[in-house]
Amino acid sequence: MTNFISVQLKKASEVDLAKPLNKFIQQSYPSGDAQAEHCRAAEELSKLRKSALGRPLDKHDSSLETLLRYYDQLCSIEPKFPFSENQICVTFTWKDAFDKGSLFGGSVKLALASLGYEKTCVLFNCGALASQIAAEQNLDNDEGLKAAAKHYQFASGAFQHIKDTVLSALNREPTVDISPDTVGTLSLIMLAQAQEVFFLKATRDKMKDGIIAKLANQAADYYGDAYKQCQYKDTLPKEVFPVLAAKHCIMQANAEYHQSILAKQQKKFGEEIGRLQHAADLVKTVASRYDEYINVKDLVDKISRALTAAKKDNDFIYHDRVPDLKDLEPIGKASLVKSAPVVVPLSQKFTDLFEKMVPLEVQQSVSVYNQRRADLVNRLIAQMREATNLANGVLASLNLPAAIEDVSGDSVPQSILNKSKSVIEQGGIQTVDQLIKDLPELLQRNREILDESLRLLDEEETTDNDLKTKFKERWQRTPSSELYKPLRAEGASFHNILNKAVQADGQVKERYQSHRDTIALLCKPEPELNAAIPSANPAKTLQGSEVVNVLRTLLANLDEVKKEREQLENDLKSVNFDMTSKFLTALAQDGAINEEAISVTELDRIYGSYTQKVQESLKKQEELLKNIQNAHQEFSKMKQSNNESNLREEVLKNLAVANDNFVELVANLKEGTKFYNELTEILLKFQNKCSDIVFARKTERDELLKDLQQSIAREPSAPSIPLPTYQATPAAGSKPAASSTPTPAPRTIVGTKPQPPARPPPPVISAASSPSSTSAASATAAAPPAAPAASPAASAPTASTAPSQPQGPPYPTYPGYPGYCQMPMPMGYNPYMYGQYNLPYAPSPVYQSPGQAPYPGPQQPGYPFPQQPYYPQQ
Numbered sequence: 019m020t021n022f023i024s025v026q027l028k029k030a031s032e033v034d035l036a037k038p039l040n041k042f043i044q045q046s047y048p049s050g051d052a053q054a055e056h057c058r059a060a061e062e063l064s065k066l067r068k069s070a071l072g073r074p075l076d077k078h079d080s081s082l083e084t085l086l087r088y089y090d091q092l093c094s095i096e097p098k099f100p101f102s103e104n105q106i107c108v109t110f111t112w113k114d115a116f117d118k119g120s121l122f123g124g125s126v127k128l129a130l131a132s133l134g135y136e137k138t139c140v141l142f143n144c145g146a147l148a149s150q151i152a153a154e155q156n157l158d159n160d161e162g163l164k165a166a167a168k169h170y171q172f173a174s175g176a177f178q179h180i181k182d183t184v185l186s187a188l189n190r191e192p193t194v195d196i197s198p199d200t201v202g203t204l205s206l207i208m209l210a211q212a213q214e215v216f217f218l219k220a221t222r223d224k225m226k227d228g229i230i231a232k233l234a235n236q237a238a239d240y241y242g243d244a245y246k247q248c249q250y251k252d253t254l255p256k257e258v259f260p261v262l263a264a265k266h267c268i269m270q271a272n273a274e275y276h277q278s279i280l281a282k283q284q285k286k287f288g289e290e291i292g293r294l295q296h297a298a299d300l301v302k303t304v305a306s307r308y309d310e311y312i313n314v315k316d317l318v319d320k321i322s323r324a325l326t327a328a329k330k331d332n333d334f335i336y337h338d339r340v341p342d343l344k345d346l347e348p349i350g351k352a353s354l355v356k357s358a359p360v361v362v363p364l365s366q367k368f369t370d371l372f373e374k375m376v377p378l379e380v381q382q383s384v385s386v387y388n389q390r391r392a393d394l395v396n397r398l399i400a401q402m403r404e405a406t407n408l409a410n411g412v413l414a415s416l417n418l419p420a421a422i423e424d425v426s427g428d429s430v431p432q433s434i435l436n437k438s439k440s441v442i443e444q445g446g447i448q449t450v451d452q453l454i455k456d457l458p459e460l461l462q463r464n465r466e467i468l469d470e471s472l473r474l475l476d477e478e479e480t481t482d483n484d485l486k487t488k489f490k491e492r493w494q495r496t497p498s499s500e501l502y503k504p505l506r507a508e509g510a511s512f513h514n515i516l517n518k519a520v521q522a523d524g525q526v527k528e529r530y531q532s533h534r535d536t537i538a539l540l541c542k543p544e545p546e547l548n549a550a551i552p553s554a555n556p557a558k559t560l561q562g563s564e565v566v567n568v569l570r571t572l573l574a575n576l577d578e579v580k581k582e583r584e585q586l587e588n589d590l591k592s593v594n595f596d597m598t599s600k601f602l603t604a605l606a607q608d609g610a611i612n613e614e615a616i617s618v619t620e621l622d623r624i625y626g627s628y629t630q631k632v633q634e635s636l637k638k639q640e641e642l643l644k645n646i647q648n649a650h651q652e653f654s655k656m657k658q659s660n661n662e663s664n665l666r667e668e669v670l671k672n673l674a675v676a677n678d679n680f681v682e683l684v685a686n687l688k689e690g691t692k693f694y695n696e697l698t699e700i701l702l703k704f705q706n707k708c709s710d711i712v713f714a715r716k717t718e719r720d721e722l723l724k725d726l727q728q729s730i731a732r733e734p735s736a737p738s739i740p741l742p743t744y745q746a747t748p749a750a751g752s753k754p755a756a757s758s759t760p761t762p763a764p765r766t767i768v769g770t771k772p773q774p775p776a777r778p779p780p781p782v783i784s785a786a787s788s789p790s791s792t793s794a795a796s797a798t799a800a801a802p803p804a805a806p807a808a809s810p811a812a813s814a815p816t817a818s819t820a821p822s823q824p825q826g827p828p829y830p831t832y833p834g835y836p837g838y839c840q841m842p843m844p845m846g847y848n849p850y851m852y853g854q855y856n857l858p859y860a861p862s863p864v865y866q867s868p869g870q871a872p873y874p875g876p877q878q879p880g881y882p883f884p885q886q887p888y889y890p891q892q
Contacts, residue, residue, distance in 0.1 A: 025146035031111035101133035107714035134187030145176030170212035175358035177205035210240030232352035238269035288338035437677035446541035453687035460694035536676035
């Protein structure tokens with residue numbers, strides 16, 4: 019009687035998880051011990067999947083433990099790896115658990131690049147395997163009963179969890195086996211079976227009959243609900259429906275039986291008989307309708323004996339009125355089961371392979387924080403560099419410090435010599451020329467990488483659009499145009515970056531051309547440089563004056579400010595703080611991360627003092643420059659002014675400006691070279707990302723095309739094939755066809771003696787017939803018995819229109835192929851003769867007289883058309 023329902027496992031296609039995960043790890047984490055450890059964990063995860071899904075699983079707790087460990091691991095990596103169609107694109111393919119496939123196509127399967135889909139299917143297998151393990155338990159002892167109830171409740175919880183999450187996890191229509199309706203029914207079936215196990219345990223422990231009746235009635239209610247959910251849906255195997263119906267009746271009969279015992283104890287003998295009669299009717303229904311699925315002989319006998327004894331006692335002793343079924347009080351219900359909630363980790367032996375890897379949300383928060391920190395540091399450094407350039411420009415316009423160093427008027431000032439030496443040490447004008455020459459090559463390389471990446475996307479998208487146009491609504495997958503939107507936005511961003519870089523390169527080149535001659539002058543030896551600077555009368559009278567000393571002091575203070583900025587810039591670049599622990603703590607406490615609030619607070623705490631120092635430096639420089647300009651005005655008034663001295667001062671100013679421009683140009687060009695090289699690495703990653711997603715889409719496309727071909731092959735063939743003319747049009751001398759519709763196949767009527775088939779007409783053979791005419795006569799003899807016998811004269815025109823293919827019975831033999839002609843029997847077929855096909859030669863022709871009974875004609879040599887079969891007379 020204890021016939022329990024178990025669920026078949028889904029079958030998964032093989033997937034290499036290690037390769038895409040290792041690729042993401044290598045791109046996202048710096049090389050070192052942490053990266054190597056994460057890569058080893060990815061290999062272990064791939065092995066765990068093969069162990070859980072790549073082999074048949076025994077119906078044992080150890081196999082279930084392996085599945086649970088893999089499910090727990092999927093849950094742990096979900097927040098740590100960005101599984102999606104446009105990031106880590108891994109396509110998981112699973113077959114429908116209840117689809118048996120067809121002759122022309124395989125079973126239904128679905129392939130999705132979704133970790134949620136993989137989790138759903140693995141959890142389905144966990145529930146299915148738990149149901150199989152429960153069904154294998156020995157229910158004759160307490161250990162088996164407890165294990166079965168535990169596994170059924172877990173399976174019910176697993177299926178219920180899938181029902182609640184499958185649509186959000188897949189974002190598309192799932193296969194039938196994991197659809198909400200199907201798994202909802204499975205969850206209820208598992209719950210009903212768990213309740214039945216508790217009923218069996220209560221019966222075994224000989225608990226009170228009132229309690230047992232309530233347990234049985236609750237189980238019957240669960241089975242009835244499950245049957246109602248699936249009786250009009252073709253989603254579960256057909257053998258499930260009769261089992262559910264039978265279990266509903268059996269549990270209800272048990273409830274009535276035990277309630278009848280309670281009624282007897284309460285001396286309600288009429289109620290006892292009424293309940294036993296209802297129980298007897300229920301088990302008789304099971305025995306008559308579902309005997310091939312569940313054997314209820316023992317239960318039938320038990321209820322029958324109890325009913326006989328109760329009737330006998332009531333007839334002879336109590337004479338209590340037997341109430342109608344509708345007048346009986348409803349039996350109470352007592353549920354001892356519930357769907358076990360899915361709480362990760364499900365495995366007791368689970369160890370996170372990626373324990374040291376932070377969740378993806380934390381990674382994203384750290385990335386945004388690093389961007390905020392970089393923006394803050396770059397802004398502070400840019401402010402200091404801009405201030406330094408401003409100071410250098412002011413000093414160059416005032417010809418300082420060269421003006422107060424130019425004592426002789428015919429030698430190069432020391433500050434100019436120092437600038438010249440610095441330019442020469444840095445490679446001079448040749449360095450700038452080489453850097454400018456390298457820029458177009460670096461730019462072109464980046465453009466080619468970006469163009470190739472977008473070309474891959476364009477080609478795949480074109481193919482996808484063509485297939486969408488071809489298959490229309492059958493082509494059910496995310497359109498490439500939608501899927502590639504983030505990548506195309508990223509590609510457009512890269513295009514904008516390159517365009518801005520080109521503009522910046524042009525500005526640098528234009529600036530270099532305007533100062534190239536002066537920079538080249540700085541690169542010359544001291545004698546040539548001295549000769550290029552005009553001579554002037556010395557201003558010796560100013561060398562010991564107070565204003566010159568003030569200028570020297572102010573310039574020294576300004577140099578000190580510049581050195582402090584260089585040190586401050588190095589300090590800003592060296593400050594580093596790992597925010598991972600902060601974000602992990604916030605995630606653990608609040609369940610979410612308010613990245614902006616946390617980052618702003620921490621940046622203010624870490625960089626607040628540096629921001630204050632930068633502002634103080636800028637303010638100090640502003641005061642120094644103001645004082646320098648005032649002192650220089652006094653110096654200019656005291657200094658002798660003539661054309662030669664003005665020309666010399668102008669040249670010295672240009673040399674100072676050239677030095678500043680050289681330093682800035684080299685810095686900009688080196689920064690541009692570094693930018694292009696770093697952009698090359700970023701674009702290569704972008705190209706790999708595009709290549710990976712295109713490859714994944716091609717794989718998915720091939721799978722989908724294969725599935726479409728199989729689904730098309732499973733569909734019935736389309737239109738009706740019209741009958742040939744020689745079948746639709748009656749021959750001369752025959753009766754017209756009553757209807758153009760195909761004649762149905764003969765039906766066997768129950769209770770009527772089968773009639774033997776009608777004898778075929780005799781062949782019409784002419785003595786002077788040629789082989790061709792003989793063939794024609796045989797064709798005429800092969801006409802169906804419904805047509806009247808044609809005379810030899812009338813057979814000639816019929817023979818002239820002999821069919822070019824065997825003329826079979828005009829009824830369909832395959833669903834969806836109306837009018838398809840079945841292959842007829844051979845010419846010499848005799849339904850009352852045995853072993854004819856074993857004859858080494860055809861029977862000899864037999865000639866009959868006109869009054870003799872006809873016999874089947876012989877198979878004529880060389881005749882290509884076998885004789886038609888004959889219909890039995892209706």
